[in-house]
Amino acid sequence: MKFDEIRTPAYVIDEKKLRQNLEILKDVQERSGAKILLAQKAYSAYQTYPLVAQYLAGATASGLFEARLAHEELKTLDGRRCENHVFEPAFKDEDMTEICEICDHVVFNSLAQLEHHRSVWERYVSEGKLLVGLRINPEISAEDAHEIYDPCSPGSRLGIRNEDMPEALPKGVTGIHFHNLCEQGFEPLEATFQKVEREFSRFFPDPEAPAEGRIKWINLGGGHHITREDYDREGLIKLVQYIRERYDVEVYLEPGEAIALDAGYLVTTVMDVVETERIPVLILDASAACHMPDVLEMPYRPPLKDSEEPGEMNFTYRLSSCTCLAGDVIGDYSFETEKTVGDRLVFEDMAIYSFVKNNTFNGMALPDIDILHEDGEVEVLRRFTYDDFKSRL
Ligand SMILES: Cc1ncc(COP(=O)(O)O)c(C=O)c1O
Structure with missing residues (x-):
């Protein structure tokens, strides 16, 4: 037809445009060393996941159903499963075991949620099957943020503010996650990371201090319009290289829109x-x-x-x-x-935030x-x- x-x-999904976006993202991955995940909340036409899997490291989910979708559908042509991450403001007790079974990373939104589900996730962590992180609130909004899309607006429930974080990461936690952007260029990400690096420095690895309680990975969230023509991709590549080299941590990005922008x-x-x-x-x-x-x-x-x-x-x-x-x-x-x-x-x-909503x-x-x-x-x-x-x- x-x-x-x-x-x-x-x-109508434009396959050619989707592939062009994925090629750009793959190039950013390869040159920066970051791992890029598809945020399925923006785009989850799973029929195209075999194409996505050829280019990206994995996907991130907003809860069990999206996590299941990636687990079932996001596989390379030779059947290898991609990384599966999940963040939800609060996980249901009845979902937790399945989440831990099918995910590689689980990010909690509060210390209370982390402890509430500890008896389930801790076993998977100790068996080396799962990494657990905490979402922090960097308390910095982009200049043109729409309040409804701004996880750092006053009173936000999303992420733990610095003053509510402990002195060291709780036992079993190896990473931090933040997400504060929507449809942004590189500069707001750089400003956010610099603030996080300054204010949450006690969680970043330091050769003088024991590694326990410090991060092994960091997830810079979504909202990065990496595939937009005017996006400063060289700036992003340099920032990721800096984080990886300075701190020896794995860096994740989880854009949604950028994957299927204009596609x-x-x-x-x-x-x-x-x-x-x-x-x-x-x-x-x-x-x-x-x-x-x-x-x-x-x-x-x-x-x-x-x-x-x-x-x-x-x-x-x-x-x-x-x-x-x-x-x-x-x-x-x-x-x-x-x-x-x-x-x-x-x-x-x-293609984005349309048929998913x-x-x-x-x-x-x-x-x-x-x-x-x-x-x-x-x-x-x-x-x-x-x-x-x-x-x-
Ligand atoms: C935690 C998280 N990660 C990633 C994304 C994807 O953002 P975008 O589609 O704007 O890149 C969102 C969007 O709301 C989010 O809340």
Whole structure:
């Protein structure tokens, strides 16, 4: 099937672009010595995990289900499993044994959680099957941070502040993790690391001090737009090399967006054109509320192929959807040509935080998940039906 023949609405993963991102990340890994993990919360089209596994060291999960997904699907072509990491603000008792069975790294969000689950994880650590870490709160926000995406905003529950950390790492803990960025360049990471290095110095290895209670690995979290054209990758490589050489520790990065940045579309069809006293509104078969929730949550105006800001081209429309929610509006856009029923629109950068977050509000059908292969053919990876809607209720 060709791109213009697909059934809409559909997310279409662009395999070529995905591979290009993975090649960039692999190069960063090889030149810096960092291990890069796919943060599955951003992108978990597991059908493409065999491709991801050719390039990255592993994946990180937000809990048991994502951890299981990576355990089952993230394998190289010769069947080797990739590294499996997990962080969750609080783990359920009933999940802990399975988490320890299938993960290589478990990161706890509090000293209380660490101790609560000690009787389970300690056995795996002593058998050399698991590494355990603590998430710290570096208490530094990026300048343009959106509060809802800022784990360092005042009162944050995410990570342990320096003043609440002990003098040495608790027994069994060998690493620290921080995550404070969202869609950032290199400079905010550098500033964060420098603050962590200064303020949490008692956990960094020191040739003069015993190694016990100090880190053997550090995870610099996600939010790094490493595959964006203007990202200072040389700066990142130098920083990772510095950390590895100065402290002799393993360095992990766990970006989500960077893996599938600009590597997908949401293709939709115009179903009606409604004239209003202000602006003509296109009713689409895709919805912001159901299919691109970040548009309303963040909020932001998603890029749309062959369109401009309102008023810049001949025909300006408000793009909306067929749910009942009055505010289910994607944004205002202008086009060279008039839009009519049956026309297709292609939203860009829709592989990340899209199908991992969608929902069936109003009984809206979930869009297909397709893949545009490198030879130009489109394959349907997933098609959803009424049963998918009903089975969740
Ligand atoms: C702990 C953690 N790691 C990694 C990520 C991935 O971030 P991004 O997709 O912005 O790179 C997130 C995102 O919220 C996160 O909370």
